[in-house]
Amino acid sequence: MTEPETSTVELNGFSCRVWKKGSGPKLGFLAGFGGLPRWIPFLDALARERTVIVPSLPGFPGGERGHSVLDNHLDWVLAAHRIVQLAGLDGADLAGSSVGGSLAAEIAAIWPASVRRLALIAPFGLFDEENPATDPWAQRAADLPGLLCADPARWEALKTEPEGQNSPEWPIEQTRAAEAAARIFWPLGNTKLEKRLPLIAAPTLLLWGEQDRIMPKSYADRFAKGIAGNSEIQVIPGAGHLAELDQPDAVAAAILAWTN
Amino acid sequence: MKLMWFHLMPYTELPDDFREKHPSVWVDIHSSLFDPRRAHHMYNDFMDELEYAAECGFDAVCVNEHHSNGYGLMPSPNLIASSLARRTTDTAICVMGNSLALYNPPTRVAEEFAMIDVISGGRLIAGFPVGSPMDTCYAYGQNPSLLRERYLEAHDLVVKAWTEPDTFAFNGRYNQQRYVNIWPRPVQKPRPPIWIPGGGSIETWRWCAQMDHVYCYLSYYGYKAGQATMDGFWAEMDRLGKDRNPYHAGFLQFVGVAETREEAYKLYRDPAEYFYGRCLHIDPRFAGPPGYASEETQRRGIQGQVQQAAANTQRYETKFQMLAREMDAIVDKGYVIIGSPDEVADQIKTVAKSLNIGHLMMLLQFGNMSKDLAKYNTGLFAEKVLPQLRDVFSEWEDRWWPQPMQRAERAVLPSFEPRALAAE
Numbered sequence: 001m002t003e004p005e006t007s008t009v010e011l012n013g014f015s016c017r018v019w020k021k022g023s024g025p026k027l028g029f030l031a032g033f034g035g036l037p038r039w040i041p042f043l044d045a046l047a048r049e050r051t052v053i054v055p056s057l058p059g060f061p062g063g064e065r066g067h068s069v070l071d072n073h074l075d076w077v078l079a080a081h082r083i084v085q086l087a088g089l090d091g092a093d094l095a096g097s098s099v100g101g102s103l104a105a106e107i108a109a110i111w112p113a114s115v116r117r118l119a120l121i122a123p124f125g126l127f128d129e130e131n132p133a134t135d136p137w138a139q140r141a142a143d144l145p146g147l148l149c150a151d152p153a154r155w156e157a158l159k160t161e162p163e164g165q166n167s168p169e170w171p172i173e174q175t176r177a178a179e180a181a182a183r184i185f186w187p188l189g190n191t192k193l194e195k196r197l198p199l200i201a202a203p204t205l206l207l208w209g210e211q212d213r214i215m216p217k218s219y220a221d222r223f224a225k226g227i228a229g230n231s232e233i234q235v236i237p238g239a240g241h242l243a244e245l246d247q248p249d250a251v252a253a254a255i256l257a258w259t260n
Numbered sequence: 261m262k263l264m265w266f267h268l269m270p271y272t273e274l275p276d277d278f279r280e281k282h283p284s285v286w287v288d289i290h291s292s293l294f295d296p297r298r299a300h301h302m303y304n305d306f307m308d309e310l311e312y313a314a315e316c317g318f319d320a321v322c323v324n325e326h327h328s329n330g331y332g333l334m335p336s337p338n339l340i341a342s343s344l345a346r347r348t349t350d351t352a353i354c355v356m357g358n359s360l361a362l363y364n365p366p367t368r369v370a371e372e373f374a375m376i377d378v379i380s381g382g383r384l385i386a387g388f389p390v391g392s393p394m395d396t397c398y399a400y401g402q403n404p405s406l407l408r409e410r411y412l413e414a415h416d417l418v419v420k421a422w423t424e425p426d427t428f429a430f431n432g433r434y435n436q437q438r439y440v441n442i443w444p445r446p447v448q449k450p451r452p453p454i455w456i457p458g459g460g461s462i463e464t465w466r467w468c469a470q471m472d473h474v475y476c477y478l479s480y481y482g483y484k485a486g487q488a489t490m491d492g493f494w495a496e497m498d499r500l501g502k503d504r505n506p507y508h509a510g511f512l513q514f515v516g517v518a519e520t521r522e523e524a525y526k527l528y529r530d531p532a533e534y535f536y537g538r539c540l541h542i543d544p545r546f547a548g549p550p551g552y553a554s555e556e557t558q559r560r561g562i563q564g565q566v567q568q569a570a571a572n573t574q575r576y577e578t579k580f581q582m583l584a585r586e587m588d589a590i591v592d593k594g595y596v597i598i599g600s601p602d603e604v605a606d607q608i609k610t611v612a613k614s615l616n617i618g619h620l621m622m623l624l625q626f627g628n629m630s631k632d633l634a635k636y637n638t639g640l641f642a643e644k645v646l647p648q649l650r651d652v653f654s655e656w657e658d659r660w661w662p663q664p665m666q667r668a669e670r671a672v673l674p675s676f677e678p679r680a681l682a683a684e
Contacts, residue, residue: 065555067405071406071433071434137404137549137550138398138545138546138549139545140544140545168558168559168562171558171562172555172558172559175551175555176550176555178551179404179405179550180405181550182404182405182549182550182551183403183405183406183551186397186401186403186404186405187397187401187403
């Protein structure tokens, strides 16, 4: 695993980190709950065939305190779209996971020309009273890894402070990521995205970890039913909510096949 | 100093096995534990106790706001305060307070507080807490990332609604109102005193200094745990060039007084263990929603420079696990001050001087304490402790105390005789 190229784009006076790696047609990725405090094997798997571009969203790791000026859903959707444009991803294939998946879906719905083909991993944005999503912001610290990943060690590996760093800024950045997600999705994760799903024309792959303990699998059907373009659901065995952490190769292979 | 009588209004009949069988006293406490017919008596007992405290000569009676909470039966403290406004005469009424970000529009708070101030003839102390995570973010679904900004803006709106003589438009980031013009307007001019119950964040200290509001540290963990926070507050006031007027601060303390220390230990053991054992049985998953604590507060908590009440989830979890739940430790750690009247008076004097607090809010009813015991504690304190403390800090002026109408100007309250009884 080698490190990607890092650059930044500016939005609302805050900078957002943009990672880039690989060659071939561009493929964007918007990270899930917790963001990406470090590069992960899943992105390497994508970079073997594509130019992978990973912009940070405001407030998520690499995104400074950009969330602090986003007050409503319109602000968030505009910010996400602008960052995708600034990262050079306008019109490219776009993948997103969890909270990032929800914003990828918004972009595809509101700016159809901005997204060629779309891949969503267990996106936020809906809420079903009959089958409520788990509250990721009301968990004991010890329980969260096992709720987000099938293998809790995958989340721990993402979130453990690099050895020798020992700075208060690392845990603050991780709390900020949870706060940024809360700022968009508190308290139920329901942004009324369902109303905009019929605007999504891009062919859409819906990936769901078989052991997703945050978003019930039934939500995949609601997404598929709402999306106007072609859609397909694929369940990833051995994966939890952040399927790209649990099964990087299987998730990457599914996205690469869908966007080829 | 001011001696203030505070009620949390705890549900007094949580089962013995509450901690084993139930995850939390707050947020998702089960409705099967609540018996409205029993609560009828609890509310009426609690209101009797508050009225009794006022009669006994405490400087203020205090109520506060909690939601979905087994130890705090006042989702709306304003309801109790309005009743107290009619059943007390000279005692200050301290609503500690209304969590501003929970009200839409926040001018509702300006109106209700103005009503209480007018009905009571200017006896209101207006408390504005941000509100705990459990109350605000979980029970009331407020966004933790927006809570503080909304709170600060609502504060500005309420103060302006009280003080601006003309109808005005409020063009806030979170609140927009075309016509702000509250009726009634408060009796106290320019407005009722504002007190801020806060954790230990430096931002809150600075803001209280800037606004000239009273800073209150309302912890259940007593004077020993509170020392670091109050030291931090006064050090910050020094840095800002403010004086050390003890009336700029308030503090909460549990107290149990009896003829002797042994007697007090015996009398208050059950209620104290009920409170710390059952009432503070809070599921840590509700303690630290992300964004509730500012990054500056988190940074200080992580670096351990200042003891923080609201640092982060992990610290909350530790705090709940470390909590003393048995009487020896409860007394030893200073959560509850017990003793004979003289012993309690001496301790409170020492605590007041050491924390430098002029407003002491005391819980003389706590946990499942009966009305009889609460009245005994209150009466004995008023008779034998309170007179010993009156003169503490008499060299300082309390600029943050209510300024009511003169007694002769105020309405005469009729004595209360229920009609049905009178007819019998």
